[in-house]
Amino acid sequence: MAMNLAEKILAKAAGRARVSPGEILTCCVDLAMIHDSGGPRRVGPILKRWDVGIFDPSRVVLISDHYVPAIDDETRRIADITRRFATEHKISNFHEAEGICHVVLPERGHLKPGMFAVGGDSHSPTGGAFGVYMFGIGATEMAGVLATGEIWVRVPQTIEISFDNAFGPGVVAKDVMLFLCGQLGMDGGRSEAVQFSGSAIRALSMQERMTLSNMTAELGGQVGLIEPDATTAAYIHAAGADAGPLDHWKSDADAVRAAHYTYDAAALAPHVAAPHSPANSAPIGDMDAVKIDVAYIGACTGAKLVDLRMAAEVLKGRKIASHVSLMVAPASRRDQDAAAREGTLQILVEAGAKLYPNACGICAGYGGTLDDDVTCLSSTARNFKGRMGAASSRVYLGSPYTVAASAVAGHIVDPRPMLAEGKRP
Amino acid sequence: MRGRAFVFGDGIDTDALAPGIFMKLPIAELARHCLESVDSTFVQNVKPGDILVGGLNFGVGSSREQAAEALKELGIACVIARSFGNIFYRNALNFGLPVLVCPTWSGIQNGDVLDVDPRSGLIENLAQKTGFSAQPLPDFLLEMIDNGGLVPHLEKRFARERQNMTGKTEP
Numbered sequence: 001m002a003m004n005l006a007e008k009i010l011a012k013a014a015g016r017a018r019v020s021p022g023e024i025l026t027c028c029v030d031l032a033m034i035h036d037s038g039g040p041r042r043v044g045p046i047l048k049r050w051d052v053g054i055f056d057p058s059r060v061v062l063i064s065d066h067y068v069p070a071i072d073d074e075t076r077r078i079a080d081i082t083r084r085f086a087t088e089h090k091i092s093n094f095h096e097a098e099g100i101c102h103v104v105l106p107e108r109g110h111l112k113p114g115m116f117a118v119g120g121d122s123h124s125p126t127g128g129a130f131g132v133y134m135f136g137i138g139a140t141e142m143a144g145v146l147a148t149g150e151i152w153v154r155v156p157q158t159i160e161i162s163f164d165n166a167f168g169p170g171v172v173a174k175d176v177m178l179f180l181c182g183q184l185g186m187d188g189g190r191s192e193a194v195q196f197s198g199s200a201i202r203a204l205s206m207q208e209r210m211t212l213s214n215m216t217a218e219l220g221g222q223v224g225l226i227e228p229d230a231t232t233a234a235y236i237h238a239a240g241a242d243a244g245p246l247d248h249w250k251s252d253a254d255a256v257r258a259a260h261y262t263y264d265a266a267a268l269a270p271h272v273a274a275p276h277s278p279a280n281s282a283p284i285g286d287m288d289a290v291k292i293d294v295a296y297i298g299a300c301t302g303a304k305l306v307d308l309r310m311a312a313e314v315l316k317g318r319k320i321a322s323h324v325s326l327m328v329a330p331a332s333r334r335d336q337d338a339a340a341r342e343g344t345l346q347i348l349v350e351a352g353a354k355l356y357p358n359a360c361g362i363c364a365g366y367g368g369t370l371d372d373d374v375t376c377l378s379s380t381a382r383n384f385k386g387r388m389g390a391a392s393s394r395v396y397l398g399s400p401y402t403v404a405a406s407a408v409a410g411h412i413v414d415p416r417p418m419l420a421e422g423k424r425p
Numbered sequence: 426m427r428g429r430a431f432v433f434g435d436g437i438d439t440d441a442l443a444p445g446i447f448m449k450l451p452i453a454e455l456a457r458h459c460l461e462s463v464d465s466t467f468v469q470n471v472k473p474g475d476i477l478v479g480g481l482n483f484g485v486g487s488s489r490e491q492a493a494e495a496l497k498e499l500g501i502a503c504v505i506a507r508s509f510g511n512i513f514y515r516n517a518l519n520f521g522l523p524v525l526v527c528p529t530w531s532g533i534q535n536g537d538v539l540d541v542d543p544r545s546g547l548i549e550n551l552a553q554k555t556g557f558s559a560q561p562l563p564d565f566l567l568e569m570i571d572n573g574g575l576v577p578h579l580e581k582r583f584a585r586e587r588q589n590m591t592g593k594t595e596p
Contacts, residue, residue, distance in 0.1 A: 024563065037448070038488060046576055050583050074449050122439075122488040122512055138490030138516035140575050147579065152565075186436060187482040191511040220482060222511050277436065364487075365445025384440040384486060386462045 002252035004158040005225050006193035009133040009249070013116035021157045021258075031059050031110060031134075032145050033119040035101045037066035037364075040085030041078055042139035043120075043146060054089045055149035061093040061110055062086050063101040068359040099332025099358040102126040102214060102300040106206070107334055109241030113228035113249045118145055123300050123381065125221065128213035129206060130236070131228035131249045133193075136217065156222055157258035158251065159189060162198035163265040170416040171268050172310065173208040174302065174379065174399035177215035178271035182281035184261070189221025192258060195251060196226050200265030206235040207306040214301050215381050218278045227251070272377075272412060273397040276385040281397075284414045290396065294376040295320070295407035296388075297400055298329035298356070299363035302379025305335040305344075307400040312344040314404035314418050315351035321410030329356035351408075362388050370395070377412055379403045426523075427551075428476040428502045430537045433463065437479050439486035439513060443495050455491055456498040473500025476541060478533050480506065484513025493517040503541050505530060505548060505559060518566055521574030527559035543567065 001018055003011065011019045013027035034043065039062060047053070054060055064082050067075040079096075086094040095104050102123050105111060113131035118124065120142045127134030137145070145151050161180065180188065194216050201212070209226050216224025226232075227250040233243040273281035297303050297311050308330060320326045328348055330336035336358055339345040349355065362369055363380040370376055370389030376396070378388070383395035396412060405415035437460070447458045460467045477483075477496065483506035484492055493516040496504065503523045507530070517524040523543040530548065533539070537552035546561035562570070572578040 024565075038490075042490075049576065050580055052583060120488060122486065124488075136488040136512050138488050138493070138512060138519060140490055140519040141515055144519075144575050144579055147583075185481075186485050187508055190508075191514075220485065220511065365440070365448075369446060382440075382486065384438045386444055386446075387440040389446070391462050 002255040004193065004251040004255045004257070005131065005195060005227060005249060006133060006156055006158055006223060007255070009114055009116055010153060010155055012114060013133070019155050021155050023155045025153050025155060026150050027116055027153050029059065029118055029145055029149055029151060030115040031061065031117040032142065033061045033063065033101055033105055033117065033124065034142060035062070035066055035121055036064040036068070036078055036082045038120040038139040038142065040082045043143040044081065044085055046140065046143035047147060050147055052147045054091070054146045057090045057092070059149070060091050060146065061105060062091050062095070063098070063104050064096040065100045066360045066364055068097045069357055097333070097358065099334065100300040100360055102210070103304055103331040103335065106130060106210070106235070107239060107332055109236060109239035112236060112241065112243055113232060113246055114244070118142070118151060122217045123214050125216040125224045126210050126214040126300060128216065128224040129209035129226050130232055131225060133223050133225070135222050156192040158193045158195055158255070159221070160195045160197055160257045160260045162260065162262045163200035164198045164262065165200060165264055165266040166203060167200050167265045167268060170401050170419045171270055172399045172401065173204060173211035175268060175271045177212060177218065178273050178278060178281040178397060179268060181215070181218050181273065181278040182271065184219060186218055186277065186279045187220040189216060189219040191220065191222050194219060194221035194224045196224065198262070198265070201226065202229065205306055206231060207304045210304065211301055215278070218381055270399060270402050270414060270416065272402060273383060275383055275394045275396065278382060278397055284402065287412055289411040289413065290375060291411045292324060292377045292396070292406055293374045294370065295324055295326045295403050296362065296376055296378040296380065297403055298327065298361050298378070299380040300331055301381040302400055303329055303331040305338050307379060308335065308339045308344050308348065310400035311404040312347040313422065314401055314415055315408070316347050316422060318351055318408050320352040320407040324407050324410055326351070326353040326407045327356055327362070328353045329361040330358055333358045365389065377403050377406050426474070426502045427538060427540045428474040429472070430476050430478050430533050430535060430539050431467065431471060432478045432533055432535050433480065435480035436482050436485055437463065439484060439489055439492040439510070442484065442492035443489050448489065448491065452491060452494050452498050456495040459495040459499060468499070471499050471501070474502050475500070476502055476539050477504045478506070478530065479504065481508050483509050484517070485510035488512045490516040490520070493520050493522055497522050503543065505541070518569065519575040521570050521572070523562065523570055525559035527557050530557045543570070
């Protein structure tokens, strides 16, 4: 019987030859990722109450990224709880202040195609870029996983989303996801498995694919899978691991999809989402030239090396508008170091950007936050009311290209003219 | 169960249920800010046993389970919605809060008294004499809810396993 990629991974995790959508399975977890916010301080007391340890510490990755850096007694206490948990439970995969979990996880070679993984964070579908069935769960459920190594899953249907041809200049994964959220809505994924395919997707770098899978959370899919290929294997190899055989980890051509949406990549324009939902999106040409106070390049969605490079492509030789504050919080220390080595970071700073720690920052509303009535254009994933600060603040979402170009213009603007101008000899 | 309805629209997100800026606070304090960005009087008006009725994608957003925990803290007996955010749905069940998917409800007003049976999925609006069918929850999830959520549920299982282990090692 033909199976989709999601079904193949779940079958393996449940020790079954085949599974069908709708079945409820108990799956064995290959990897569990937890962070400082939803991790030790929440799961620790539950494990204590049960008087049990962790099923297999080598399958657990602990990353401090939310309350980083610690700024007061409470956040110092959280950092301390996190460190003590790593020691007590002998978790050797502990990355503190190295960057945001969804970026650090693959960067350190923890993800391999065909794995079944859970993360204590809603953007855990990012792992789908590597052909990993990975989704977010809450802390209580995570405690159950850490204690038993198991979790129940309803086998999802598969919704395939294809982009044929190639994306035009200045159009990137972020635009794809804002477009899809606008088209299909934030419940477009119907808690099912989303699978991205087509020539335009295959041409994307791993970090761009991660942006697609990451925002499957906003699209309402449980996972956002991309079939692993040579690009995947090369990334994993560079991260010091081995991708293993890839052939099995694709959807059979004759497997049943619940829906198949096909789009022309070449026809897609940069997109911007207006407050207060990623689904409130439109092509940039339909968007007013809204004046912005803050331009934010940050988060797992929008501040990886590839995102920093996009911003630099626009900002090279330019200065941001005097009334705009451009905040850049590179998603990981390694990405920041790479950006510094190649000169990308200097371009951002010379244009007027201010650098922030390699952490979730204002995206999660935990770090410094937006003041009353501030208008922000952000490369992050979510613009829910009050998420990034005051309920009266207004957050627009766009690609790093769009954020950078708008920081220069002082208002929301199509990045393509600046990009074309920058390319002129 | 029987309770007063509080009706909300589509896309009630986790930042509305558990605002990020209050996430450092203990749950009792965090719960005082539940849904304040949508309805500033909600927390003053809600009473234990009340029922939330939502539209599409209730609980969309982050994995923070305080979104579900805050509702439990306020004594909400049950949430009915046309659809749920994936993670919130699981989190609510893990806290022993019944969540019922009912795409077809209509006409429920704030303050209507509802009679809800999570086992059968039947929802009766006593104020308007209307009825709706929600998808019933599978037995293993009902058992977890009856046990009070995942923590007491697994506590029972571990205790049982320990007992069996002890039993086996006895001569």
